[in-house]
Amino acid sequence: MPHRPTKEELLEAANGFWERLKVRLKWVSIRSMRPWNIDEWGAFVSWFLFGHLVWILLGTTTFFSLIILSINTVFAQETLAQWVGDYLTQSAGVSVVFESAIVPKWRDGVISFRNVFVSRRPGQGTESSVSKGSSDAAAEAAAGRQANLEKVSESDDEEDDGNYTQFDVTFSTVNVTLSFLNWWNGKGLLKDVEIKGVRGVIDRTSVTWPIEELDPLSYRHKHQPGDFEIEKFKMEDLLLTVHQPGGF
Numbered sequence: 001m002p003h004r005p006t007k008e009e010l011l012e013a014a015n016g017f018w019e020r021l022k023v024r025l026k027w028v029s030i031r032s033m034r035p036w037n038i039d040e041w042g043a044f045v046s047w048f049l050f051g052h053l054v055w056i057l058l059g060t061t062t063f064f065s066l067i068i069l070s071i072n073t074v075f076a077q078e079t080l081a082q083w084v085g086d087y088l089t090q091s092a093g094v095s096v097v098f099e100s101a102i103v104p105k106w107r108d109g110v111i112s113f114r115n116v117f118v119s120r121r122p123g124q125g126t127e128s129s130v131s132k133g134s135s136d137a138a139a140e141a142a143a144g145r146q147a148n149l150e151k152v153s154e155s156d157d158e159e160d161d162g163n164y165t166q167f168d169v170t171f172s173t174v175n176v177t178l179s180f181l182n183w184w185n186g187k188g189l190l191k192d193v194e195i196k197g198v199r200g201v202i203d204r205t206s207v208t209w210p211i212e213e214l215d216p217l218s219y220r221h222k223h224q225p226g227d228f229e230i231e232k233f234k235m236e237d238l239l240l241t242v243h244q245p246g247g248f
Contacts, residue, residue, distance in 0.1 A: 172197025188228035
């Protein structure tokens with residue numbers, strides 16, 4: 001009774017590189033005469049995890065882009081937009097609205113956010129608000145909230161005096177490149193940032209200064225592990241209207 005050919009016999013009978021590759025792939029796909037033991041399973045899982053780790057380290061942006069592409073649904077886009085927005089703003093007290101889905105740009109190797117509206121007005125608190133919608137509608141809503149706040153009298157809640165620079169800004173495109181190595185080294189997940197088409201209003205008319213003298217250095221942000229250390233920042237097509245206090 002003829003015996004089953006072994007892997008070595010099949011490789012010896014094969015001619016050329018492609019035939020040998022076909023034999024190797026077929027040999028892996030067919031059932032072995034014995035089940036795998038714990039050592040073989042451990043080696044397989046280890047190589048599987050190691051391969052994914054190398055993939056994340058060498059191509060973090062591509063890794064996240066594939067995740068975005070694989071969950072390309074309306075609900076997933078809204079959820080992912082909120083996750084990314086919350087991470088980028090981190091209790092900055094701004095309102096962020098993504099008009100369109102998050103789209104991977106494979107040619108440039110970046111993740112692109114289209115038509116982003118960012119607002120900082122009284123009544124928003126210290127927590128960021130991230131959602132998916134129309135930037136024009138978000139701008140109108142922000143203007144409406146500002147008008148209502150000017151008419152409303154004192155409330156029982158803690159008052160937001162608005163003594164800071166307020167703004168309503170729209171970005172046509174925000175391209176970001178992510179780096180797992182930067183995050184691992186405590187430099188934040190962002191590596192490169194490119195912003196195009198900036199339009200909006202910077203409102204400083206509500207800013208007042210106290211009578212006592214203040215040290216400007218006291219307002220300086222102290223570096224903490226995890227703060228963004230961006231390697232490359234580029235901005236194009238910027239047009240902002242700035243309103244200064246006292247009609248200046």
